[in-house]
Amino acid sequence: MQDFIYKANPARVIFGQGTLDQLAEELTLLGITTPLFLSTPQQADQVTEIAETHVSGSAQLFGNAAMHTPTAVTEKALHFLKSAGADGIVSVGGGSTIGLGKALALRTNLPQLVVPTTYAGSEMTPILGETADGVKRTMSSNKVLPDTVIYDIDLTTTLPPRMSGLSGLNAIAHAVEALYAEEANPVTSLIALEAIGALVEALPVIMTDPSDSDARRKAAYGAWLCGVCLGTVGMALHHKLCHTLGGTFDLPHAETHSIVLPHALAYNAPAIPEVMAHLRKAMDTDDPARRLYELGRTVEAPEGLQALGMPEDGIGRAVELAMANPYWNPRPLEAGALHALIRNAHAGAPPS
Numbered sequence: 001m002q003d004f005i006y007k008a009n010p011a012r013v014i015f016g017q018g019t020l021d022q023l024a025e026e027l028t029l030l031g032i033t034t035p036l037f038l039s040t041p042q043q044a045d046q047v048t049e050i051a052e053t054h055v056s057g058s059a060q061l062f063g064n065a066a067m068h069t070p071t072a073v074t075e076k077a078l079h080f081l082k083s084a085g086a087d088g089i090v091s092v093g094g095g096s097t098i099g100l101g102k103a104l105a106l107r108t109n110l111p112q113l114v115v116p117t118t119y120a121g122s123e124m125t126p127i128l129g130e131t132a133d134g135v136k137r138t139m140s141s142n143k144v145l146p147d148t149v150i151y152d153i154d155l156t157t158t159l160p161p162r163m164s165g166l167s168g169l170n171a172i173a174h175a176v177e178a179l180y181a182e183e184a185n186p187v188t189s190l191i192a193l194e195a196i197g198a199l200v201e202a203l204p205v206i207m208t209d210p211s212d213s214d215a216r217r218k219a220a221y222g223a224w225l226c227g228v229c230l231g232t233v234g235m236a237l238h239h240k241l242c243h244t245l246g247g248t249f250d251l252p253h254a255e256t257h258s259i260v261l262p263h264a265l266a267y268n269a270p271a272i273p274e275v276m277a278h279l280r281k282a283m284d285t286d287d288p289a290r291r292l293y294e295l296g297r298t299v300e301a302p303e304g305l306q307a308l309g310m311p312e313d314g315i316g317r318a319v320e321l322a323m324a325n326p327y328w329n330p331r332p333l334e335a336g337a338l339h340a341l342i343r344n345a346h347a348g349a350p351p352s
């Protein structure tokens with residue numbers, strides 16, 4: 001075993017079913033008397049009901065969280081927060097709502113309680129991506145790390161199966177890259193393998209029975225651990241490709257991850273024999289990249305980047321951008337091999 005540094009991010013986690021019943025108690029522990037609830041417009045009714053059921057009196061809702069945390073929305077929410085006299089933030093939803101909560105915590109230093117309802121994993125990271133004038137900037141600060149996270153399986157059963165699958169594959173990508181990250185260490189790797197095993201088992205079950213509470217429990221557990229991976233170590237080629245492709249061709253987040261991951265893993269495989277051995281065991285397969293590709297088919301991921309609208313003549317540009325300011329990666333970036341990787345991902349072909 002080599003020397004390593006392991007950094008744990010502080011957070012109190014309540015995990016289970018019906019755990020929202022502990023919301024009031026957890027708010028008291030954080031010293032919050034006047035919480036501001038956050039949601040997207042789609043979940044506003046659900047979150048209003050949660051606030052009314054679980055918090056007596058003074059809860060307020062800002063229900064306009066949006067994808068990619070636009071600063072214009074944050075400014076409106078900040079104004080609302082101040083006029084409501086809120087002394088704490090409660091984000092109920094996926095990465096978009098949690099992003100708004102983090103942006104508000106950054107500007108106010110108020111405590112944050114998060115109730116995640118997707119598998120994106122943002123609740124476990126000190127990372128915030130904000131968009132202003134069409135440009136997304138990502139920063140990392142302990143000021144945005146949530147203080148308390150309540151996972152309540154009951155809130156995840158409404159996440160449609162396909163969205164669950166894509167969100168779950170997005171989560172798996174964090175754990176896969178944690179295994180070969182520059183700061184990879186035995187503790188994060190244990191967490192990553194546990195996470196991958198749980199999600200690979202749960203997602204196909206959710207596709208056939210979205211109300212299966214065992215599968216929902218496993219998926220939320222896996223997603224939590226994937227978020228820990230993302231918040232603990234740096235990411236590599238896969239994330240660089242997804243950010244480049246998403247930003248340049250305006251491709252949807254989870255879908256892009258689900259298409260690129262098998263190809264990025266196949267690219268890195270020759271450089272990470274030990275990781276591949278661990279993955280074979282965790283995923284119960286001889287070919288982890290192929291298995292991830294098949295999982296993409298199972299969760300009805302789009303047939304390649306072409307199906308998301310990326311033009312074929314954009315492949316060369318994507319290679320250039322991926323090679324410029326690259327993230328650390330276990331296998332050096334080779335333009336020809338990267339071109340083949342993106343071409344395969346574009347066509348929806350299996351990894352090679």
Ligand code: NAD
Nearest residue numbers: 040042068094095096117118120122125127155156158159
């Ligand atoms: P999302 O938060 O955008 O949610 C997508 C839609 O699903 C929304 O309309 C939402 O209201 C709805 N929804 C959420 N949970 C639901 C449920 N249980 N039932 C029914 N509908 C539900 O999607 P996401 O994938 O969770 O988040 C994506 C965003 O999160 C991206 O902007 C991404 O960059 C960001 N993200 C950030 C981090 C980080 O560490 N900062 C990590 C992962 C993702």
